[in-house]
Amino acid sequence: IKAALLDYPVGQTNRNKWFEKWPAMAVLTADCTMWTNNCMKALLQMQSGQDKKAMEKFYEFSKDQIATMVDRVRGKLAKLQRKLMSQLLIIDVHARDVVKDMIDEGVSSTGDFQWTKQMRYYWENTENGGAADDNDDDGDSKEGATGGPKLLKLADIEAGLCQQGEESIIRQTNAKFKCSYEYQGCAGRLVITPLTDKCYLTLTGALHLHKGGAPAGPAGTGKTETVKDLAKSL
Numbered sequence: 001i002k003a004a005l006l007d008y009p010v011g012q013t014n015r016n017k018w019f020e021k022w023p024a025m026a027v028l029t030a031d032c033t034m035w036t037n038n039c040m041k042a043l044l045q046m047q048s049g050q051d052k053k054a055m056e057k058f059y060e061f062s063k064d065q066i067a068t069m070v071d072r073v074r075g076k077l078a079k080l081q082r083k084l085m086s087q088l089l090i091i092d093v094h095a096r097d098v099v100k101d102m103i104d105e106g107v108s109s110t111g112d113f114q115w116t117k118q119m120r121y122y123w124e125n126t127e128n129g130g131a132a133d134d135n136d137d138d139g140d141s142k143e144g145a146t147g148g149p150k151l152l153k154l155a156d157i158e159a160g161l162c163q164q165g166e167e168s169i170i171r172q173t174n175a176k177f178k179c180s181y182e183y184q185g186c187a188g189r190l191v192i193t194p195l196t197d198k199c200y201l202t203l204t205g206a207l208h209l210h211k212g213g214a215p216a217g218p219a220g221t222g223k224t225e226t227v228k229d230l231a232k233s234l
Contacts (some may be wrong), residue, residue, distance in 0.1 A: 001029050001030060001168055001179075001181075002025045002166070003019075003022070003026070004022040004026040004027060004029075004030040005030045005033060005034070005123065006150060006151065007070070008030055009022065010034075012066050013061065013064040013065045013067075013068045015065070015068070015069075016068075016072050016199065019084060019085070019088070020081065023081070023195070024083075024084045024185065024186040025183070025184060025185075027084060027088070027089065028084075028087060028088065028147075029121065029168055029179065030104060031088060031091065031092070031120075032091065032095075032121040033121040033122065033123055035092075035095045035121075036120045036121050036122060037122075038058055038061075039055075039058065039099065039102075039115070039120075040110060042054035042055045042057070042058045043055065043108065043109060043110045043112075043115065044046070044110065045213060046108040046109075047108060047109050047110065051099060052108075055099060055102060055103050055107070056103055058099060059096070059099045059100060062095065062096045062099055062190055065090065065092065066092055066093060066096060069085060069089055070089070071118070072085060073085050073086075076130075078191070080153075082185050083186045083188070084186055086188070087186070087187075087189045088189065090189050090190070091189065091192075091194065093183070094191075094192040096182070097119055100188070101114070102114055102115060105190055112175075116171075116172075116173050116202055117172065117173055117197075117202075118172065119170060119171075119172045119200060119233060120170070120171045120172065121168060121169070121170055121171075122168075122169045122170075123166055123168060123169075124166060124167060124169045125166045126166070126167050126178070128189075167179065169199075170233065170234055171213075172200065172201060172204045172205075173201065173205060173208075174208060175186070175204040175205055175207060175208035176208070177204070177207070177234050179234065181233060184232060187232060189229060189232065190222070190226065190229045196226055196229070197228050199215060199227075199230070200226075200230050202229070203215075203230055204230075207225055213227075215227065
């Protein structure tokens with residue numbers, strides 16, 4: 001995953017060579033990490049007043065990336081490559097929709113619930129307190145501050161500064177999980193709907209409180225598959 005992050009084609013819409021170079025799990029995790037990083041970068045630019053249109057620019061960039069991926073899928077691909085592209089499209093289309101929703105809601109801060117409720121992938125130094133609880137006693141978010149989640153610096157990636165002790169950390173609201181790095185191969189992923197998001201939010205919150213969750217509903221509606229898909233995300 002570190003190597004895939006270091007090799008990520010920063011600022012490029014065409015990532016075809018990168019997709020084919022790395023294992024599926026490394027590509028998916030690195031893709032989610034870079035999406036989180038780019039969203040954080042846009043929100044911080046808006047928060048500081050540096051660029052009030054940063055999120056809209058990232059939205060257009062995301063659409064261009066997806067269009068390039070669609071063109072690639074229409075071409076000739078090996079079976080495993082097509083499975084990987086299918087997973088990436090499912091994740092990236094949802095990510096694009098999240099960005100659009102944040103634009104419509106007028107989100108301009110890293111502490112906004114519309115942002116913190118998303119499943120966010122960070123690259124943190126867990127040995128130096130990077131994976132510390134990102135909420136203070138009164139519940140205010142410290143995301144992006146010292147001791148909180150690390151904004152992956154693009155210059156650091158390009159320079160190869162992935163230090164020992166850094167790991168993939170998944171966050172949603174105040175819940176935090178270390179990536180388990182369990183080998184899954186090129187496993188399929190579910191299409192992410194608003195209900196899927198609510199299930200993820202509820203279950204990660206329950207796990208954060210050392211509790212469990214029991215999705216209820218009619219048979220055949222995807223309860224078990226949703227829980228399995230959440231497990232794949234972690």
